[in-house]
Amino acid sequence: MISKDTPAQVVFEDQYTIGFLDRSPVFFGHTLVVPKQHTKLLWELGDGDLANLIHRVKIVSQALQASLGCDGVFVANNNNVSQSVPHLHFHVIPRSFGDGLKGFFWPRRRYGPNEAENYASRICRGIEEITRGYQG
Secondary structure, three states: OOOOOOOOOEEEEOOOEEEEEOOOOOOOOOEEEEEOOOOOOHHHOOHHHHHHHHHHHHHHHHHHHHHHOOOEEEEEOOOOOOOOOOOOOEEEEEEOOOOOOOOOOOOOOOOOOOHHHHHHHHHHHHHHHHHOOOOO
16 A cells, blocks of 8 residues: 655545655656555556556646646656666656657756645646546
8 A cells, every 4th residue: 555654745646546746856747646555566457457547647647738838748657677666656747849858867856845836736736627527
């Protein structure tokens, strides 16, 4: 199970999934989408649970683009190699044309005072708008 012992800026949560801002984002708004039930690797998750998780990744992806004004998103998942936390998670990273991100060397940033809260609030509003009346 996911622990809430470490403070995080949560942008999405339901009974199966939680989405929160990465503490060292590639770009501000970089969100991790994680199943609450402990699963280390992508292929250990059942097909139905994986479909539900990817649906949440889709919602967060749409919300980032709508609420942050980015041109698109990059979605990534590591299994074993470069998996700094042994729990399945998807990175949803806002991207803009000309943002300078090239290849797989990604410099990380740090949020300043109140910046994480500001980004989390904007993404939460975007998720609310996207999921309002959703029949999926």
